[in-house]
Amino acid sequence: MSIGSERRRARFAVWGLLLVSVGGVYTVQQARDRHTARLGEMSEVLYIPSGRVLRYLSLGQEGLMADLYWTRVVQYFGRKRLAQAVRFDLLGPLLSIATELDPHLLVAYRYGAVFLAEKLPDGAGQPEAALQLLRRGIVANPDEWRMWVDLGFIYYWDLKDYASAVRVFRAGSERPGAKMWVRTLTASVAAKGGELETSRLLWSEIYRNADNDQIRHSAQEHLVALTAQEEISGLNDVLDAYARQFGQRARSLSDLLGAGYLRVVPQDPSGVAYVVGADGRTRLAPESKVDLKLLQ
């Protein structure tokens, strides 16, 4: 075989390899895209120009850029705190950029929300911005129960919105890996917010599923306190009805008994009779073992 024809055959082989490889690259890339649904992720990020521009500039090193931005957040917040500043204008945008660059940077969401939500001068006094940041974090990391708890605390401490706090804590307690204390926290906040039924439901659930006696005992005590709280509330209604009928408040529960509102003097769950205080409202007797402070 001549050298010329051998070279021609080699060239054909190289062309063949090239064409097969082009087809192969196309097929592999398509298979890969089907797995990652990359375009969907991309469009979400591209809605926010600042993050997009930085991602371009990072040349594929967006994780590193996110770290830099988170560090800038820490430095910025620290400097402002030291200077007792009353404006934290860059805090929100810097946190947005850091979390857009790296949606899994949990510390940026969690600490960042605290920085934003704390009242001035300890923080930026922007609880609504903190809520937004945490909501974005939850969308990007739906199984991170701690972020639900952080979100609940913003509602609880900063916005005093107990109903929302309970809703969020409850959702967090149902995430994989969530600790038992999230449930107890939810139940306590529900009681504090006046949602006694929700609180009772949650404490009953905790009582049933508790994995140690201490938690079970605590749940029982809370359930007892809730029962007492509900009974006190019911007795107060009766006292109000008595006052309406007779034009004066009852001085003891025996008065209600005499007027036919009650058949027996009711006892609290520890077996001690309720009493009427100087203000005309129902109270626990001093010797009662029920602790209503648990609900505060």
Added chain:
Amino acid sequence: MGALRRIATIAHHTFKESVRERVLYNLIVFALLLMGAAILFGSISVGIEQVILVNLGLSSISVFGVLMAIFIGIGLVSKEIERRTLYNILSKPVSRPEFLLGKYCGLLLTLVINTAIMTGGFYLALLYQKRHLEFADLLALEAVYFILLQLALVVGLALLFSCISTPILSAVFTFSVYVIGNFLGDIRWFGQETHSPGVEKLTGVLYYLLPNFSNFNVITRVAHGLAIPGYLLWSNTLYALLYVSILLSGAILIFEEREFR
């Protein structure tokens, strides 16, 4: 067997020549310094000391690896022409494809060894920071493997461009394709958003035609200790192998037609 031996010989010489390049050592030292700096940098942040070290360490390996691949890759052919050593080589029983493949393998070997050194530096920095290493830290090796696949593509690009252009232009072309290759997903998305069939088709063609470097970017995932899905390992390996085949085939076809005076 003869061809393989000849390729191995050229690769060996290319490796020896590459390790003599001063720029190589500068880049390695700089990369290792940067990894050391990651420890300091991590200490002024909150809660992400290890994340910073992993991000900065692996990014250094990637960026400096790409720089080495470009700077040395563009001179693979042009230097031989410039010094007229190419004529000596080709006058011996060495075919042009063997010469190119040998050059490619030699530089790739250099980069593998450099990456291994930088990876060693990275793990030393990690050990210094954590005081111990655990099994989960091996996850970074998967990212390093993807960086090597990326470097294999960059060397292929540099070799292809060095067959058709001057060293400076080859560097510009290679770097440009690397940058574009990191944003191919965005380019395609942009095409789809224009709702123009022509632009959509064009960006679609570019998406499959150019090397998709973003496929290999798993550093952020690894920094958070998230496992890399199995399909990424096989699909990226296959993708790199096929794309390197395209680049080397193209380089061979061009180099075969080239006339040297």
